[in-house]
Amino acid sequence: MVPRQDIRLCVDAVVFGYTAEKSISVLLIKRTIEPFIHDWALPGGFVLNGETLEDAVTRELLTEAGVHINYLEQLYTFGRPERDPRGRIISIAYFGLVNPTNFKLAASSDAEDARWFDIKHLPALAFDHGEIVATAVKRLRNKIRYEPIGFELLDKKFPISDLEKLYETVLDRPIDRRNFQKKMNHFGILMGHNEKQKHPSAGRPAKLYSFNEERYFQLKQEGIMFEI
Amino acid sequence: MVPRQDIRLCVDAVVFGYTAEKSISVLLIKRTIEPFIHDWALPGGFVLNGETLEDAVTRELLTEAGVHINYLEQLYTFGRPERDPRGRIISIAYFGLVNPTNFKLAASSDAEDARWFDIKHLPALAFDHGEIVATAVKRLRNKIRYEPIGFELLDKKFPISDLEKLYETVLDRPIDRRNFQKKMNHFGILMGHNEKQKHPSAGRPAKLYSFNEERYFQLKQEGIMFEI
Numbered sequence: 001m002v003p004r005q006d007i008r009l010c011v012d013a014v015v016f017g018y019t020a021e022k023s024i025s026v027l028l029i030k031r032t033i034e035p036f037i038h039d040w041a042l043p044g045g046f047v048l049n050g051e052t053l054e055d056a057v058t059r060e061l062l063t064e065a066g067v068h069i070n071y072l073e074q075l076y077t078f079g080r081p082e083r084d085p086r087g088r089i090i091s092i093a094y095f096g097l098v099n100p101t102n103f104k105l106a107a108s109s110d111a112e113d114a115r116w117f118d119i120k121h122l123p124a125l126a127f128d129h130g131e132i133v134a135t136a137v138k139r140l141r142n143k144i145r146y147e148p149i150g151f152e153l154l155d156k157k158f159p160i161s162d163l164e165k166l167y168e169t170v171l172d173r174p175i176d177r178r179n180f181q182k183k184m185n186h187f188g189i190l191m192g193h194n195e196k197q198k199h200p201s202a203g204r205p206a207k208l209y210s211f212n213e214e215r216y217f218q219l220k221q222e223g224i225m226f227e228i
Numbered sequence: 229m230v231p232r233q234d235i236r237l238c239v240d241a242v243v244f245g246y247t248a249e250k251s252i253s254v255l256l257i258k259r260t261i262e263p264f265i266h267d268w269a270l271p272g273g274f275v276l277n278g279e280t281l282e283d284a285v286t287r288e289l290l291t292e293a294g295v296h297i298n299y300l301e302q303l304y305t306f307g308r309p310e311r312d313p314r315g316r317i318i319s320i321a322y323f324g325l326v327n328p329t330n331f332k333l334a335a336s337s338d339a340e341d342a343r344w345f346d347i348k349h350l351p352a353l354a355f356d357h358g359e360i361v362a363t364a365v366k367r368l369r370n371k372i373r374y375e376p377i378g379f380e381l382l383d384k385k386f387p388i389s390d391l392e393k394l395y396e397t398v399l400d401r402p403i404d405r406r407n408f409q410k411k412m413n414h415f416g417i418l419m420g421h422n423e424k425q426k427h428p429s430a431g432r433p434a435k436l437y438s439f440n441e442e443r444y445f446q447l448k449q450e451g452i453m454f455e456i
Contacts, residue, residue: 007236009235052307052308053307053318077320090281
């Protein structure tokens with residue numbers, strides 16, 4: 001009763017990078033094979049018979065870009081019949097936000113090159129990868145409204161302006177800083193320290209904060225926001 | 229360069245039903261074939277080569293439960309290698325919330341029976357469908373915190389208590405009604421009418437409201453909530 005299917009399955013990774021230079025980048029690789037040979041694309045490839053989807057995406061990131069990132073979450077499954085010129089190939093996309101300085105890229109035999117690209121200046125992408133990146137950007141912007149972020153991205157101790165900058169960069173718009181600090185206090189995920197910045201880039205040294213880890217991960221589970 | 233894959237693809241539908249009796253139900257069908265013959269399961273089946281994932285889930289709902297529901301959204305893709313005893317079969321799950329009184333169930337040749345089950349009293353489900361339902365319940369509860377709901381579920385004009393009841397039922401807990409009304413006013417999605425309930429179930433007839441459609445669908449696009 002299992003009909004003959006001529007559909008294949010791949011995974012693709014949208015790895016966003018955040019640095020304090022106020023930009024979000026995405027990790028791309030340059031393809032070595034047809035179709036779209038020499039074009040930029042998301043790291044990804046076919047799922048092997050026995051591996052989980054998460055293992056497949058971790059393996060592809062390692063073999064194509066030389067990075068080990070195993071905490072991506074599922075974004076969406078792209079299944080338009082004509083999305084791949086080779087035939088019916090469905091892509092299960094994963095995404096995540098990392099600090100690029102923690103990862104040294106190394107294009108392997110499966111890719112000509114691997115690089116971070118500012119999401120505002122992307123090259124033409126293979127397949128429907130432009131649509132996948134756009135979906136991931138939208139999800140990321142939405143996600144920070146119901147989940148705390150910053151833990152893996154900021155220094156262990158940081159001035160609150162670093163956290164504000166992170167939100168402004170992801171949202172790509174200014175935020176009301178006074179309101180932001182009020183909300184953050186309300187959530188109780190920040191701990192203030194009797195310590196100031198050592199080398200402020202401008203003005204007086206600012207007070208330093210760190211995340212209250214327990215509370216942070218509790219709220220990541222429960223979700224923040226609109227309490228009705 | 230396309231490796232031999234022995235993976236097949238199916239879709240499954242988690243259709244939730246809401247009625248004013250303060251319960252959420254889910255549409256299940258009784259299987260006519262192995263594995264899990266005669267067990268209850270989510271409507272679903274194999275994707276045909278040329279059809280979109282959405283068409284596949286619409287077709288399966290029609291052939292297994294006799295209902296035409298084409299506005300489900302993608303929930304999650306379940307890919308654990310051992311989730312199906314027949315081999316590697318990945319399921320792309322969809323979900324939605326409907327008013328069951330709009331649909332007349334009719335089990336077809338592909339199912340022995342089709343019925344709504346209260347999500348608090350589910351039978352043992354085939355495959356990992358229990359996990360899929362649990363994921364959908366969690367998503368539904370989260371979703372109503374960043375998207376307005378109710379438009380397709382309530383009468384055209386309704387007392388505000390009907391909307392409160394909907395939120396309480398989905399969340400499965402009481403809400404702060406005063407705060408709720410304040411938030412709803414703030415969003416501007418409700419219009420009050422100079423009209424009262426005709427047949428109140430108890431007490432004085434309540435004021436009637438309807439959704440401001442334009443605003444409702446605008447906020448569905450933009451997302452409600454935590455404005456930072």
